[in-house]
Amino acid sequence: MGDAATLPSMIAALTADPGWREPMAFLYRAEAIDQLDLHLVGASGASLRAQAEGLIEAMEAIDRELFDFLRGRIRRGEARQALSPWIASEVMPGQHYDALDALLAGVLAIDEPDVADPAPPPEMVFYQPSPARHIVDGIRRASISASDAVLDLGSGLGHVPMLVHMLTGARARGVEREPAYVDSAARAAFGLGLGRGEVAFTAMDARDADMTGVDVFYLFTPFLGTVLRDVLAKIETEASRRPLRVVALGPCARSFARMPWLHSRDPDPAATDRIVVFRSSP
Ligand SMILES: C[S@@+](CC[C@H](N)C(=O)[O-])C[C@H]1O[C@@H](n2cnc3c(N)ncnc32)[C@H](O)[C@@H]1O
Structure with missing residues (x-):
């Protein structure tokens, strides 16, 4: 044609x-x-x-x-009702973006900063946002609710903590190594009227994050190798204190699938093209 x-x-x-x-x-x-x-x-x-x-x-x-x-x-405070018409029940696997991402780009209005040195240090992954349908899928499959505390490790421009809080009421934090991303995320959250007790972002290395009281960890493969190993060790320490969930997207799911202290009901816990949820073993 x-x-x-x-x-x-x-x-x-x-x-x-x-x-x-x-x-x-x-x-x-x-x-x-x-x-x-x-x-x-x-x-x-x-x-x-x-x-x-x-x-x-x-x-x-x-x-x-x-x-x-x-x-x-x-x-x-009507985020869930406001966004519900665009939340699909079926989730397509894959890394592509769709109309929900376009809608949220307009609604969240996050300004993307010019990062002077976009090349991350070894073993750390550059910024790429989770497709929003996967965040929604993670919320559902991990049964995240208002009583949960959620931590996004490597939170980039902050889509995950903002969306998780808006759709569930959970307290949601993000830690991110790039301060300019943290500033943009914090500005966007402030512009939406989300208080720091609801959604908060901190510029720091995920290995130094305070994981006390976190119920749900979210990771869209932010790092690999020894960095992931060190963070996994910290999460394991937390898992010895209380039951927790790990929501993983991308290749990092393979590392979680090998951990004897985590289990997943997923038919393929090493899947990398969609969300996989892990729970700490009792
Ligand atoms: C693939 S992006 C994921 C962004 C966000 N979690 C999402 O799903 O939309 C990974 C992010 O992790 C950050 N990152 C990489 N290594 C990190 C580290 N050691 N500590 C904190 N953040 C890190 C990167 O700067 C990047 O913004």
Whole structure:
């Protein structure tokens, strides 16, 4: 299908259909913007391009109003109800991002800092956010609730603690080695009205984190090798004191799967393309 044939028919269909103007129709708009962007590549004809770009601008303006509306609800303590229309029950494996990530980018409004030296030290992994559907999946599978204290080890820009707290009411902390990420995460949490008793971020090496009282550890493979070994030893010490859960995403799940003091009901505890939940052995 050529661009010249497709773009006019898309524009005609969207012009005739008022559905995308509905504020809650975020997924419809996200899909339409993707398609328009795709068909704009290499499209010729100034008037056609202007119409397509005008539609995209109109859709993005409605998205911005939706983000403001949802941020207002989050500030009023209604985060779970506000976000529930976009939380799917089925979770696709894999590292790709989807419309939930796009929605949260607008709602959380985290400014991504320029990090002077983006190359991490040996054994430490560079920043990459967990796809939001996996965070939601981890919350469900680990049964995280308001009575839990959650610690994200290597919290990056803070999506995990913010989303975990907003969806469950759990106290959620993050520790992160890059201070600029911590500043951005803390600013975003403050902007959403999340107090430090609810969501907090600290710039530090995960090996030095205070793990006292933590019920749930979240790790999206932040480090490997001896760093992971040292952190695992600290988590094991905590596990000797109380039952705890580890929510793992990515290759670090393989290391947890080898620990005799952890068990998982997952049919494949070494899976790396989705969340695996481990529980300390009684
Ligand atoms: C793959 S990202 C995960 C970010 C976040 N947890 C999420 O799931 O969206 C890993 C993060 O761990 C951080 N990190 C790596 N080594 C660390 C260490 N030793 N202590 C604290 N943070 C570390 C990196 O800077 C990076 O932001």
